[in-house]
Amino acid sequence: MNKDSFLYVVIFTFLAAFVFVFVISLADGATAERVARNQELVTAQAFLNAVGRPLRGADADLEAFSALFGGAGKKAPAETAAETKTAGTVFGGQSAAGEIVEAEIDGEKVLVKQFGGQGLWGTITGVLAVNADVTRIIGLDIISHSETPGLGGRIEEDWFKNQFRGEKIAEKGISVRKGEGGADSDSENAAVDGITGASLTSAAMEKIVNKEINALRERRNKEGAGK
Amino acid sequence: MSDASAILKKNLWSDNPIFVQILGICSTLAVTSALSNTLIMTAAVTFVTALSSTTVSLLKGLIPRKVRMIVQTLIIAFYVIIVDIVLRAFLPDISRSLGPYVGLIITNCIIMGRAEAFAQSNPPVAALWDGLTSGIGYMVVLVIIAAVREMLGAGSLMGYSVLPSGFTKWTIMVMPPSAFFLLGCLIWAAKTIMMKKEARR
Amino acid sequence: MTSLAPQINPFVLLFASIFTGNILLTNFLGMCSFISISKDMKSAGGLGLAVTVVLTITSAINWAVMRYILIPLDLMVYRYIVFIVVIAATVQMLEMIIDRVSPALYMALGIFLPLITVNCAILGVALFMQIRNYDFLQTVMFGLGSGLGWWLAIMALAAIQKKVSKAPVPAGLKGPGITLITIGFMALGFVGFSGMLNVQ
Numbered sequence: 001m002n003k004d005s006f007l008y009v010v011i012f013t014f015l016a017a018f019v020f021v022f023v024i025s026l027a028d029g030a031t032a033e034r035v036a037r038n039q040e041l042v043t044a045q046a047f048l049n050a051v052g053r054p055l056r057g058a059d060a061d062l063e064a065f066s067a068l069f070g071g072a073g074k075k076a077p078a079e080t081a082a083e084t085k086t087a088g089t090v091f092g093g094q095s096a097a098g099e100i101v102e103a104e105i106d107g108e109k110v111l112v113k114q115f116g117g118q119g120l121w122g123t124i125t126g127v128l129a130v131n132a133d134v135t136r137i138i139g140l141d142i143i144s145h146s147e148t149p150g151l152g153g154r155i156e157e158d159w160f161k162n163q164f165r166g167e168k169i170a171e172k173g174i175s176v177r178k179g180e181g182g183a184d185s186d187s188e189n190a191a192v193d194g195i196t197g198a199s200l201t202s203a204a205m206e207k208i209v210n211k212e213i214n215a216l217r218e219r220r221n222k223e224g225a226g227k
Numbered sequence: 228m229s230d231a232s233a234i235l236k237k238n239l240w241s242d243n244p245i246f247v248q249i250l251g252i253c254s255t256l257a258v259t260s261a262l263s264n265t266l267i268m269t270a271a272v273t274f275v276t277a278l279s280s281t282t283v284s285l286l287k288g289l290i291p292r293k294v295r296m297i298v299q300t301l302i303i304a305f306y307v308i309i310v311d312i313v314l315r316a317f318l319p320d321i322s323r324s325l326g327p328y329v330g331l332i333i334t335n336c337i338i339m340g341r342a343e344a345f346a347q348s349n350p351p352v353a354a355l356w357d358g359l360t361s362g363i364g365y366m367v368v369l370v371i372i373a374a375v376r377e378m379l380g381a382g383s384l385m386g387y388s389v390l391p392s393g394f395t396k397w398t399i400m401v402m403p404p405s406a407f408f409l410l411g412c413l414i415w416a417a418k419t420i421m422m423k424k425e426a427r428r
Numbered sequence: 429m430t431s432l433a434p435q436i437n438p439f440v441l442l443f444a445s446i447f448t449g450n451i452l453l454t455n456f457l458g459m460c461s462f463i464s465i466s467k468d469m470k471s472a473g474g475l476g477l478a479v480t481v482v483l484t485i486t487s488a489i490n491w492a493v494m495r496y497i498l499i500p501l502d503l504m505v506y507r508y509i510v511f512i513v514v515i516a517a518t519v520q521m522l523e524m525i526i527d528r529v530s531p532a533l534y535m536a537l538g539i540f541l542p543l544i545t546v547n548c549a550i551l552g553v554a555l556f557m558q559i560r561n562y563d564f565l566q567t568v569m570f571g572l573g574s575g576l577g578w579w580l581a582i583m584a585l586a587a588i589q590k591k592v593s594k595a596p597v598p599a600g601l602k603g604p605g606i607t608l609i610t611i612g613f614m615a616l617g618f619v620g621f622s623g624m625l626n627v628q
Binding site for chain 3: 020021024025028118119120121122123146148149150151197198199200
């Protein structure tokens, strides 16, 4: 058959495309479950990170997550018993913002909230945990972002996130300073260092965190009034 | 056998895709701020180059000339999607930090370049070897850049601290411009060595 | 894939993608043709214009294809293939249209169009808009801004190259080496734009 005839070109292109599409759909179907589980795991680990729990590998983390934040009827281990909401359904997808979840970590009540806010290039999602009277941040973790690697993308680096751990919350919330880009180790000044060359992302983080702090305060006030 | 080693030497040094041809740095330079990302990314590029070269070589008698480019692009895109699926399922952390850059392997000029320049007119085994060595030549250069950037910028390698804690981190090394400086200096060094060898001859 | 588009002002996105997040200088996309073409101002300008036009058009088409075909039919896993085919087809069509409509413009742009299909910046913008969930206007502004930013960068580099080519540079550094270091300094300069915008 003539290789340059129209019919051959059409048949060849069609066959090649068919084979490729078939193999891809097989591979995609075979891994769909794993990918979904990975996605769940990312959220679970962000929650555990935010409240300062050590990560112990995929299965243990998923278990710890449901135990702490929404054990859907399961009896949780003694030390981490109390929880009020089923987090699993609320935080299943990459929804922009979630409800406030209460959990008890080592006997202390903490408030945890999944957040979604606007960065320079796209939505930044993550988890913020604070203590019961919203005076101190327990921790912060980033789930997803689309900032530039090496600049704004550094918000997912540990040195940046760890600055929030145990940070005092001032009247006006937390400020992200334009600093030398080193980690700020003072946890009483209600401030963390921003990222060099990424003042927009740093400003966006400040806004997102303070918005969440306000939401958490509202919740605290409402609860205080109810009692 | 001498053929194989000649290809190896050519792709790793005298005709290195980055030093000499300045090809294919688009997608990967962006992820060189961390060594582990770079290793996975360049491994993915090597995998795609090797297999798409082999496939192009296997099909070279069958591909109609009119749609040659588009079929080659299809083959490359096919392998990139497979890589993407595998990364998402088995290395989710790396897949997340690579983000869109995995998909950009499709437009990596090295892959199309090898398919056009070598695989078109050579048997499958040779094409596989050529693709593999080109990929490795590419990998070596970018891994050097990533190692320097991560070591000076974050004081670590593969995420493990290697420098004493008193070390002042070079923030510039994490920022994008440093990748251009390092690559420029590497090319300078490589070219100087090549020119010295040339002069001796 | 179902979550909402980020609340970003499309015009902020336009300026951000020209200056603070220049696709070439911070994301390293579109380097291949960049280095080989940046030697004279005239062809740099032609290529820059062609990239801008193609980027704007393909980002809009790719957005529509993704929104109305790929997502409803659950075909996102094939997006790489679809995007690249859309880009290749658009470039071909543009080439034909320009040839018919304006031979003069074809003389200026025609030779650059085939180069563009393999320009990573074009596919890059399509993938970024997908991963960042942009809406239509955001996508078009991001595409336009990235194109203009690329254009600006290649013109600036071509102008600098003109001076550098007469400078006494060490033999080994001549050519690509000094070009890359020049781009590095440009990138460093562009980082300085970072404080210019305010995300509201």
